[in-house]
Amino acid sequence: QKEVEQDPGPLSVPEGAIVSLNCTYSNSAFQYFMWYRQYSRKGPELLMYTYSSGNKEDGRFTAQVDKSSKYISLFIRDSQPSDSATYLCAMYSSASKIIFGSGTRLSIRP
């Protein structure tokens, strides 16, 4: 079993919808959680970074961490075609042990 599980999708939603992306993990030592967006032929771009349970909001993006359930989510409000990309979750307990999910492909239909 992988330490981090992420549904690969693809996920297709209409423009303006709320998108929910999720990852589950098994290692309770993970303390820091990240979400990245990756466009085709580009490097992953950091969207959200958090190190505690609860919610963190940045514009249309909200990251949610539930350490008791070992579950993290990324919500995108008012989704736009430009949000179409692959979204990667990542987490770590130390700089030498950073684990990435396999990524979810998201498509926003105009």
Next chain:
Amino acid sequence: DAGITQSPRHKVTETGTPVTLRCHQTENHRYMYWYRQDPGHGLRLIHYSYGVKDTDKGEVSDGYSVSRSKTEDFLLTLESATSSQTSVYFCAISDNNSPLHFGNGTRLTVT
């Protein structure tokens, strides 16, 4: 791109030849990483560095070596390239308890 430059951006090479990829940062971050990204496998850590001349192996280090002689440069070498090393290679940097920032990758094809 958080001050990270990878070179070359694209490379085609033949099986058995040595290849060196370069990562250069202008952020003075302590940690530098090399990942490969393949369909169905996501991002996998090859090697990382936690300081000048300080490096360690990741989960897919066989066939790769690294060197870091200066804070700003981290080199990845394939001593004798194989077709299984065809991939997209990403360099990333971070500092203590900070998230990773990635370069735009090097697309390597081994024929």
